[in-house]
Amino acid sequence: MKQVRDSVRIFRNEQKFPVSIFQQYPNSPTAVNFSRALFHFSLASQILEGFKKDRIDDTEDCDALSPAFENIVQGFLSENSMFEPFRPPVITSALADQYLRLRPKDICAEYVKIIILMRTPCNPGKGGNKLLSDFESAKLRIKTLEKFASKLSQNLDTHPFKLQVLTNVYYFLGAIFVSTNQYERALDSFKKCYDLDNTDFSSLYGIAYLHIDSDPAKAIKLFLKYTSMAPKCDKQYPNAYYMIAYAYCMLGNLEEAFRYCSLAEDAEKIRLPFFSPVSVPQKDMMKTLKQTKLLKNPKSIE
Structure with a gap:
C-alpha cells in the first residue's frame, strides 16, 4: 500500500x-x-x-x-x-x-x-522490464489506437463525448505517423480529425505541414487558414508563419518569404512565456537567408 x-x-x-x-x-x-x-x-x-x-x-x-x-x-x-x-x-x-x-x-x-x-517504453507483455525498440513501440501504439478508433466510430451520434475522444485519437495517430515518416497515413489521420471537427486548427496545421514539400502553394493556403482560426497565443502560431515563409522560398518568392519571416518573429515576441523558444528548421533557414541578403544589400530587407 x-x-x-x-x-x-x-x-x-x-x-x-x-x-x-x-x-x-x-x-x-x-x-x-x-x-x-x-x-x-x-x-x-x-x-x-x-x-x-x-x-x-x-x-x-x-x-x-x-x-x-x-x-x-x-x-x-x-x-x-x-x-x-x-x-x-x-x-x-x-x-x-x-x-x-x-x-x-x-x-x-x-x-x-x-x-x-x-x-511508456516498456513491453506490457514481458514483465515491464523489456524495452521495446522504436519500431516495435510505434507499431504497438498505432495498432492500439487504430483498434480504439474503430470502436469509437460506432454510434458516434449517440455519445457526443465519443466524438471528442475520437478526434483526439486521430490527431494522436497523425503525430505518430509523422514521427515514423508515414506521411500518407499521417495526412489521412489529420484529415479524419478535421472532418470530425472543422474547428480543430491543430489538425489543420498538420494537414498544411504535410503539403509543404509536395504542394507549397496549397500549404500556404492551409497555413493561412490556420492563422485565421487559431488564437495568436497558440503554440504553433509563429511556426505557421515560418512554414509559410519556407513555402514561398520554394516558390521562388523571396519578398513574401521575408515578409512572413518578419511576421513569425513578431509572433514570437508575444509568445506565452511558459513555452520554449520556437525551434524548427524553417526558422533557421529563413534567418540564414535574411542574414545573407543583408550582407549583400543592407537596404534590401526592411
Missing part, C-alpha cells in the same frame, strides 16, 4: 507549472486550456491518492475511481503535454484493466489505459 501511495505525484516539479503562471493570462484560450488541464490532472491525483486499495473488487470501487479516469481524459483533451509532469500511480493501468472487466464500455477508463501505454 505504501508503494501505491508514494507513487502518486501530482506534478514532478510544482515550481515549473504553478497554476498562477496560467492564471496571469485569463484572456488567452491557450493558457486557459493549460489551466484546465492542470485542474483535471490535480483532481485525478487527489482521487487516486484517496483510493486505499490495490485492486477493484466491485462496482463501489468503480464508482470511486470513475471520476479519476474521467479527469485524466479531460485533462489530456485540454492539453496533452500537461500529462508529462502528471504522475499517476504505477498501479493505475492495472486498476483500469480491472475496472473495465466490470464496466467494459467505459470510454475514459479505456483511454486512460491507452494514454499510459503511449507514455
Whole structure:
C-alpha cells in the first residue's frame, strides 16, 4: 500500500507549472486550456491518492475511481503535454484493466489505459522490464489506437463525448505517423480529425505541414487558414508563419518569404512565456537567408 501511495505525484516539479503562471493570462484560450488541464490532472491525483486499495473488487470501487479516469481524459483533451509532469500511480493501468472487466464500455477508463501505454517504453507483455525498440513501440501504439478508433466510430451520434475522444485519437495517430515518416497515413489521420471537427486548427496545421514539400502553394493556403482560426497565443502560431515563409522560398518568392519571416518573429515576441523558444528548421533557414541578403544589400530587407 505504501508503494501505491508514494507513487502518486501530482506534478514532478510544482515550481515549473504553478497554476498562477496560467492564471496571469485569463484572456488567452491557450493558457486557459493549460489551466484546465492542470485542474483535471490535480483532481485525478487527489482521487487516486484517496483510493486505499490495490485492486477493484466491485462496482463501489468503480464508482470511486470513475471520476479519476474521467479527469485524466479531460485533462489530456485540454492539453496533452500537461500529462508529462502528471504522475499517476504505477498501479493505475492495472486498476483500469480491472475496472473495465466490470464496466467494459467505459470510454475514459479505456483511454486512460491507452494514454499510459503511449507514455511508456516498456513491453506490457514481458514483465515491464523489456524495452521495446522504436519500431516495435510505434507499431504497438498505432495498432492500439487504430483498434480504439474503430470502436469509437460506432454510434458516434449517440455519445457526443465519443466524438471528442475520437478526434483526439486521430490527431494522436497523425503525430505518430509523422514521427515514423508515414506521411500518407499521417495526412489521412489529420484529415479524419478535421472532418470530425472543422474547428480543430491543430489538425489543420498538420494537414498544411504535410503539403509543404509536395504542394507549397496549397500549404500556404492551409497555413493561412490556420492563422485565421487559431488564437495568436497558440503554440504553433509563429511556426505557421515560418512554414509559410519556407513555402514561398520554394516558390521562388523571396519578398513574401521575408515578409512572413518578419511576421513569425513578431509572433514570437508575444509568445506565452511558459513555452520554449520556437525551434524548427524553417526558422533557421529563413534567418540564414535574411542574414545573407543583408550582407549583400543592407537596404534590401526592411
